[in-house]
Amino acid sequence: xxxxxxGAENNVSDGIKxxxxxxxxxxxxxxxxxxxxxxxxxxxxxxxxxxxLGNNLRSNSSxxxxxxxTGTLIRSNIGVADN
Numbered sequence: 001x002x003x004x005x006x007g008a009e010n011n012v013s014d015g016i017k018x019x020x021x022x023x024x025x026x027x028x029x030x031x032x033x034x035x036x037x038x039x040x041x042x043x044x045x046x047x048x049x050x051x052x053l054g055n056n057l058r059s060n061s062s063x064x065x066x067x068x069x070t071g072t073l074i075r076s077n078i079g080v081a082d083n
Contacts (some may be wrong), residue, residue: 001025013037015060018069023048030055038062039079042069052077 001022008009008015011060016027020078021044032039034056038054039060047069057064057079074083 003027003030005029007036008032008039011035011037011049012064014041015039015057017041017043018047018050019043021023021046021048022044024050026051026053026054027055032057032064033059034058038066040066042067042072045070047072049073051075052080 003016015035018025019058020047027040045068049071050069051073052065052074053076054061055077057077067073074080
């Protein structure tokens with residue numbers, strides 16, 4: 001899965017959510033703002049080796065990113081620290 005330059009704004013719940021073996025996905029260059037849950041939610045321990053890169057995350061109700069996955073890389077985003 002590649003999510004590139006897609007706005008995820010003003011959703012009732014999470015902006016972008018990966019579940020159930022969403023592996024080697026890339027979320028990049030997206031404005032992810034004002035969502036009712038997490039900005040990005042990597043929800044399952046079976047979500048392996050995903051990349052969250054260069055997004056602009058702000059004002060999401062639960063927080064910017066939550067990561068229950070394995071091997072997730074969070075890099076160069078505005079609003080969240082690298083891991």
